[in-house]
Amino acid sequence: MPVPILAARDVTKSYGRGPGRFDALKGVSLEIYEGESVAIVGKSGSGKSTLMHLLALLDRPSSGSIELSGSDALLLTGRTLNVTRNRTFGFVFQQFFLTGGASVLENVILPLKIAGIGVRDRKRRGRAALAQLELEDKATNKASDLSGGQKQRAVIARALVNDPRIIFADEPTGNLDSATGAVVEDILFGLNRDKGITLIVVTHDADLAARCDRRIYIRDGLVVDSESAVAA
Ligand code: ADP
Numbered sequence: 001m002p003v004p005i006l007a008a009r010d011v012t013k014s015y016g017r018g019p020g021r022f023d024a025l026k027g028v029s030l031e032i033y034e035g036e037s038v039a040i041v042g043k044s045g046s047g048k049s050t051l052m053h054l055l056a057l058l059d060r061p062s063s064g065s066i067e068l069s070g071s072d073a074l075l076l077t078g079r080t081l082n083v084t085r086n087r088t089f090g091f092v093f094q095q096f097f098l099t100g101g102a103s104v105l106e107n108v109i110l111p112l113k114i115a116g117i118g119v120r121d122r123k124r125r126g127r128a129a130l131a132q133l134e135l136e137d138k139a140t141n142k143a144s145d146l147s148g149g150q151k152q153r154a155v156i157a158r159a160l161v162n163d164p165r166i167i168f169a170d171e172p173t174g175n176l177d178s179a180t181g182a183v184v185e186d187i188l189f190g191l192n193r194d195k196g197i198t199l200i201v202v203t204h205d206a207d208l209a210a211r212c213d214r215r216i217y218i219r220d221g222l223v224v225d226s227e228s229a230v231a232a
């Protein structure tokens with residue numbers, strides 16, 4: 001068995017302290033292998049987004065460990081952590097997180113700006129990513145002018161621009177009508193299939209979860225079916 005691209009080992013996460021403490025994750029272990037598409041499934045409030053934030057190194061667990069390609073990811077701090085996250089992960093969120101007043105191209109190339117790539121290269125790569133999502137003609141439009149589906153395609157272009165190994169998608173179709181959502185799903189699964197990008201989808205949508213290679217079910221901060229947390 002190869003080394004998992006991402007693993008959580010007995011991870012817990014508590015918010016707050018004292019009597020107000022809430023244990024959002026109570027000891028979650030899972031392994032994800034390169035090239036897989038995996039759904040993290042559970043009801044609202046079960047801890048899916050919390051788990052995704054820990055896996056994506058956007059937040060730190062209260063205890064337990066996260067391994068990226070077999071290395072302890074919690075040892076990464078500061079600039080090294082930012083660079084690793086920036087180079088390895090792309091993000092697609094339900095709420096898009098686009099800067100409405102900035103152009104579509106500016107939004108898409110933000111990860112490259114953070115990575116310190118020069119302006120000409122940024123624009124070239126940003127336009128190439130937009131072309132992949134058939135949004136080339138919207139490059140100079142304000143992001144706020146796009147439709148919901150176009151916004152999510154711009155978000156996917158932004159997620160792709162750094163050539164990530166893993167895309168995290170948190171309820172990627174949650175703000176889209178079903179036809180537009182289906183288009184966005186097809187794009188995400190196409191990237192998984194054609195580019196081998198590992199796809200980690202957080203969702204409470206059973207149909208979307210069913211399209212993934214594997215499903216990990218979360219309830220009240222625990223993996224419900226522990227067999228599902230490790231690839232067969
Ligand atoms: P899901 O994504 O499955 O809907 P979340 O991971 O967002 O669930 O949240 C899991 C639980 O943790 C919820 O009960 C939520 O209210 C709580 N929670 C999430 N973030 C915070 C926070 N920053 N402070 C306190 N509680 C939080």
Ligand code: MG
Pocket residue numbers: 048049050
């Ligand atoms: Mg959530």
